[in-house]
Amino acid sequence: MKLIFLLLLGQITPIVVKAVDTPYDAGGSITVTWELDSTWLGKIGRIEIYRYSSAGVSDSLVETLYKPDTIYVDNATEDNIPYFYGVVVYADGEIFGEGRTTEPAVSSQQWFNRKRLSVLIILLVYTIFLMYFIMRARFDKNLFIRKIAGLEAIDEAVGRSTEMGRPILYVMGLGYISDIPTVASLAILKRVAFKAAEYNAQVIVPCFDPIVMVAAQETVREGFIEAGRPDLYNESDIYYLTSDQFGYAAGVDGIMVRQKPGAVFLQGYFFAEALILAETGHSIGAIQISGTTAVTQLPFFIASTDYTLIGEEMYAASAYLSRDPLSLGTIKGEDYIKMILAIIILLGALMETFSIGNHILRDFFSIF
Template identity: 55%
Template structure:
């Protein structure tokens, strides 16, 4: 800009950007550059800020690109429209009332991809600890040592529920909910269904499985067939008892309620994904006098199942069901390592809260390097 606009800008208080810096953004794939400037240089006369970029190949050709327009309260900008390995120059412009002042051109800066994300080092530490625990428990289990896993009441009650239904001469009803085959909760429910099918075959009880989705129905038929074969009673498998009902939410609830009222099952299993129909199903099951075992990962439906059913698998207890029922070595070691890792994390959080509380009361805040490690910022 000319001399007169420059003098005028100084009179009205408009000053140029100071201490402008350009840096390669750390811990990224080389697709970002950071531009910073001194916040003290932003006077009340500054109305707007603009960022300009000059790629190296355009240097001296007058090709300048406006990167972005910013508010006056901005002191840092991240440009994500760059390519790794290329050189870039930048300058910042402060706009006043009809005038502007530019900073010096700074650079070049070369964005580079990082091999290692240093901010994620704490996650690497957690992963290594978990991997060590997994290898340790797998080795113990392979040696034949007993590994304690917390009992899950709902899974322990499966045999009793099927036995009670058999003694009463009534069928067992297994409801897979409204999930699809790609839902983890549905897959967990199918593994439980196989165990229930095996028990009903051993006790020669009738098993009814109404399905919401045709694909889930096909998988459920295979689970029931597999359970009957494991029990040594393939002759008891009845494909017609594992059937598609409807894919309408409340139509499915009404149809299942009708089955409950007609068949009067002695045991009802509600496993999988459930929504607004959960209480309708559970209350109807309670009204027919059946023992009910439920399980879902839907947080909003858990209170209804806890209130209306006899046993409830809460959240990831459903995921642990496969390992708990099959006694597979690899799955058991995974569950045990996961439980131990949760204990370590819980203990770390508890110790950290107590330590920071004590140090704060004593007027000695927790050392910054510990905070930085936990936040992943020690190696920025």
């Protein structure tokens, strides 16, 4: 009542407040916006946001903001119930401005997130391309894939390590089984295990995560079975070390220094421990093949290891090593899409530079 009285007296500046259902969400959310005069910005002490479940009932404070924001998302609403909102702006401890919504806002769930329409279109086009090349691969068995030095060197590394009479150390990084680089790493591990079984070499795999450990044990076992030497498989060579980042780095470094492996594979997702591992591997004179999709760690691997699988090369490993036509088809499709994207990026850069097309490409690719 006091507010209305002051408002009528003209001592409080009226504020326009709007509330709408937050678009493209799972419901339970209303977005409240209001306008602040630019001359107020230095004076505002706090902004209080009130919610009313119907026009006449008493208000309830839902949030207090201490900076001059003009938007608040209320994530505590119930769907299909109309809500009104009020905003009170304080300056120097006094009410400076006040406003209320005139129309009720109702939150609801949406069936399609239109902000992600461009992602859906790109994903569909990409999937169609991949499907086409998978189908083509069924008939055309000789799809050309360029040589990947890091994968070609696997046999050499395993062979050299065997000649030196040293074990092979395979490090899968800090990834979990739900991370794609870890799954890609398993494919490389299978090849390493296969070759190690052929040469009668020991493969040591210290793991960061127990689930990855179980998957690695199965993969190595499969590799040994495929090579016809299941008798050489030793499950205790693939073991859990720790789930602490630097504890893991210390443990793997210890294995390197004490057991002096002839070949070290660093394949998976790595963080700050990447260089610690790679430099220790270098110091013991092991041949090192690294691979990761962590862009920040790639320069360290390139500087410290003999061969590096850069990003997507790691994902291509299983197709490259197995030479399975269906898998190779997806690599081929990926290459074509990359080419198309490069053209679109170039086109977009030119259109933006010369102000052509009213930002059509920029808006299409802006999803956030």
